[in-house]
Amino acid sequence: MRRLSRPAAIRVGDRVRSAGQVRAVLAVSARAVTLAEEEDSPREVPLAVLLGDESFEVLSSPVRMPLPPVSLLEALPEHAREKALWWEGHILEVLHGVDPNAGEDAGPRPEYDPARHSLTARERAKAAELTAAGYQVSVRIGNFRRRYQAEGLLGLADRRPVRKKPQFGTVDDSVVEAMRQAIKEGIDDSTRTGTYIIWRTGEILRENSETVGLPSQSTLYRLLAKLTYGKPVSATARNRRSRAHGAKTPFGQWTVFAPGEVVQIDSTPLDVLVRLDDGVVGKIELTGMIDVATRTVPAAVLRPTTKSVDASVLLARTLTPEVMRPGWVDALRMSRSVLPYRRLLDINERLEYAAAKPVIVPEMIVCDHGKVFISRNFKASCRFLEIDFQPTHKASPFQKGHVEKMLDSVGTLFAQFVAGYTGRSTDHRGRNLEKQPLWSLPELQELLDEWLVATWQNREHDGLRDPLHPGRSFTPNEKYAALIEACGYVPVALSAEDYIELLPSTWRAVNDYGIRIKRRTYDAPGLIRRQHSGVVEKKGLWEVHHDPHDISRIWVRNHHGEGEWIEAAWKHLCHTPVPFGELAWDHAAQGLPKGTEAEIAEAAAALLTRAHAGPAQAGAGKPKKRTRRERQVAARTKATPPIPTPAPVTEPNPAPEAVAEEEAPLAKVIPLGLFDPLADPWKRS
Template sequence: MDRTGSKGVAYAEHGGCVVKAVRLFDFIQFDGGSWQVVAQDGSELALKNLATNRIRRVPAVDLLIDDSYLPDDPRPLPSLENAAALERLSPAARDDVLALHGHVHEVLHGLPPGSSPGSTPKPEYDLTNPLQARIAAKLTELATRGIAMTERTMFRHLADYRARGIGGLADGRATRQASVSGRTDLRVLALIEAEVSGQKDVSTGTRSRVIARVRAAAAKSGLDVPSDATLYRILKKIEGSRHPFGNATTRRTQGNRPDRSWGRQAPSRPGELVEIDSTPMDLMVVYPDGSSGRVDLTVALDIATRTPLAVILRPVATKAVDAALLLARAMTPLPMQPGWDASLSYSRSVLPQGMLPGDEDLRSAIAAKPVIVPESITVDRGKVFIGSTFTAACERLQISITKAAPRTPTDKPHIERFFAGVNSGFTQYLDGYTGPNTVRRGKDPAAEARFTLAEVQNLLDWWLVAIWQNRPHQGLRHPAMPRKDLTPNEAFAALSSVAPQVPVALTRDDYLSLLPIEWRRIQPYGINFHGLHYDSPDFHPYRGVPSGLPAPADGRWEVRYDPYRLQAIYVRDHKKGRWIEASWTLTTHLVGPFSREVLAAAKKALDRRGETVAGRDLLAEINRILTTPAGRAERQAAQRTHLTPAAVPAPEAPSRPVVDPALMAPVPIQAPDPVVIDFPRRRHGRRIDLLED
């Protein structure tokens, strides 16, 4: 008997039970002294100090719950370990145990179990008879019922019942636990385990391949191998959830699980922990040149509230500037982001009626979405997140960065679950959905694609604020309501009441400061930015004037630009401490937001024709893409946007009408230079309105 516990509380272990008790005249340890219980008055005990003979009155309850109390001889209780033994048996085995229990109980107590008080036992089972006589009578009774049992067996049942209760009467074969290997040599079992573990990174094979390799390895070691049937049974028990003979992708994913119990991150306030990651989206969209392709989705997700702080879509692999821009958008509400209103207006004009709500409904939904300032960000080790652009932005904003383990997506499980939620709740309802893998992919998702990247971006922004933020999430539960799932907006409200956060949003100047930077000279016509001309009336004092900035500027001016919204660039006027917004000189020719991918598409078209990428040729190619789709892919893209066909203007015309979908009326736009382009075998064309990426 061990009389001291981990906290100094006395206990006694009898058959697995821990009991605390006190009796008269017990010698006990209490309150740092030795005492004897000398009297009891109701619920109070009189304790005599053995060192000073002082009498102390203590309630019995206070004595038993005190950590310093050590009892003299606790009263044991029978073990309740097998109280639920019948629940672990099959119905047939349970009926056999209950029948045997009735006979054993009658032999020991004279009456069957469940007899009413005052019942008289049968004469042969009267407790005045010796136990052996009662056993003999019971064996005779069983023999008349056709049940053969020896006296030795009955004595064994009585002993098991006294020691373990009704659970001791169960047949050991019904409760015996079978091992994985049975009687197979443990060294052979180790060979099988090694072969199953080795299937993680190899191509999927069959079980017969594993068995053949196990037999070959066992032959080298001189081990006896059981039959194939036994090896197949062992394999079935060892496989578990590792999928050694299933899909290779699933097997590698399961292999990334930690060899320990799952941990749980429980941030107590919004912004305490944010995860950022990118993944290819299961959707085909229309590119600016009329072709179709997939896009990357980059997200910053707050763990405490499951609120996506910012999302960015782009048709190519994410660059380092995208991570910094994601951080800027996370801390800037949508209406405050330069160029967002123009993008939304265009998407509303070309999308089917009702897909995007009106300005009032949209802004009310955006206002309900919380603005959260990140404190700590968990990222993977990709170049996009460990580059100097992103780390410098986090350092400036005093945001700590935590790097996940290499090739361990389980370090960011919440954002991986968010990606799955976007696919199930949003992506699969759009035309061009590709499915999670080739097995579930349609015949030609590229031909079904009809939405451009800017349209999908605006639709996703609306879905996040209207649907995701108001949908209950299983990972958001309050301890007082463990069965009630909260929405991200409700979780933010609950946490903000306990740990209030001061709403902070970046200003327009702060937002522009996080955009990528380049250096350009202000020419008399404006700024030439990647072959595109930008101009502003505020350039008048600086045309042809050096900025005076040292290297790397070398007299050029600082230019900031949004890679996804190239309708305008932003030039820093360091002399007056302001930003000058310069618009693209051909922006009136373009209804939708323009992006750098249009420029890339024009250059590719010139490269395919073997022409030089000169400024005049490049602008001509951009005008061709914007106004007259020539190729089959471009014509299909024009049909997907549901735009009215527009006649191709004559090259020598000094001006030409451009359809503004917001006004649905021709607006005469003066062309800067007439560009003569020869399109053989072309009679009619349709305009492609290009969207941002």
């Protein structure tokens, strides 16, 4: 089908070409056009037949011009726009006879009346008028009129200030290419200034035997600014590499419809000083995972140096429920959150005491090329769990941007509130941080776990929005609950045996006192003591699996049996015959009503306050006086922390808290009787 250039209109008096002949238009109606014949009487031609003729053409009617780019006027200077508007008023009076600035009832002035004067006469009249007013425009009126009819208001403007110029001015192309090469060489090098790039440009020209001379320093700096626009050479090395190796095509979009469909994992140093097991103050690394569909952080672990076994432990934690810890407020329970607790409880009874963080079962894990994640250990764990392992392209952090942003948010929303915060670089680091009350690694891990449940999972995320209501954003827990309804996702968590298999292993001898790992002694009645395990390659030692983030217990494989696991607890957890951890749990639950958003917000605020204060130090002041019942619950709860710290065997000097207790009135001593597990611990006799 041929492409027609339609005229603006067909008017009486126009001359048209039809059927190979030129004819005049005598009459025009909605359905037909009357054309004059040279010898015969006028002939009426249907409009559809006339326009469908291959040779049809209007000879005397101007073709409609395309709309001018009026928005380009905004790029012109103000004085150029004002002058164009001034000219428009005069040109419109020439074309139509009426000044546009005149009143509504104003008619054309005699010298500009189209019925009395031709267009040329009106142009002469306007030129005489403006010349009398002091403007030299005698031959420019016709030019302005034609430019206005072709380009509109933009044709009357002076476009010299925005006229397109050569991109690099008069600089020789060889100089431009040499500077581009110098910039490219410095992508993976340390950060240098523009002075080095200009010097290197001259060296490259000499190496290539170019005879062209370098322009002035100011010209070279302007050229450098143009070539490095948006990616300056003086930026940080990390930022420069990221931009240089970034995507060259439009960014794609993850298409995820269910929790766990795509999970990203990464590690980064955490800007917090901690006191390690040997008493040395040092920095640690944070390894975390994030679910792209819900922005849930299934697990995050802290280690002095991340190893491949830590990534496997992180994977195991992702696939198991987060258990409530003593001291957490009751509002953090899964049963009091927006998560579909009842439906999930029917699938996994372990969720009865779980915190308000969903269990995510990954289908695909996206990671970078760090040695931790491409190790044989981590790949074997992914194969065991039937998880697709998908590394990104090298030097492409944008391909796992969700976890990169999450790790950065942890530093902004959590780490800076913690005692011992160092800042992101040495320029932001304070003084005497080592002298502050610093958290131990297990204590800081527990604070991070509580913050993820209390704050992150209940914080609205800008990337979680309802497509039909973009103004509404969801929290990770709300998005998880919504996707459960939409896709019918069923999280099948790891069994206890599978979880233990993913933990790092070591080989130890079983002595009379039990097993010792990192100066902690673990014991259990079922251990087979002082016997050869039967594993000749390990010289009779026993296989022991342990969680580096939970030092309360270990698991020993029974090589003499069916390979079942024997759980051994840290000996300091076995000093009391009563389950005081549950006792403290119930005591805290009695003082809290049904969970609300206010309780969660209060718990998150209290967590940051506690993290900022650091652990209790000797001589920190007299503690707040508590009731006898609260002192009992607190003392018994300290005996069973989820991630305890080793306590000294003897204390030569009494602690300040003990002195405070002695100053308080002593209650009547009641001997501890036999423990009845069926009795109500709160019932008073």
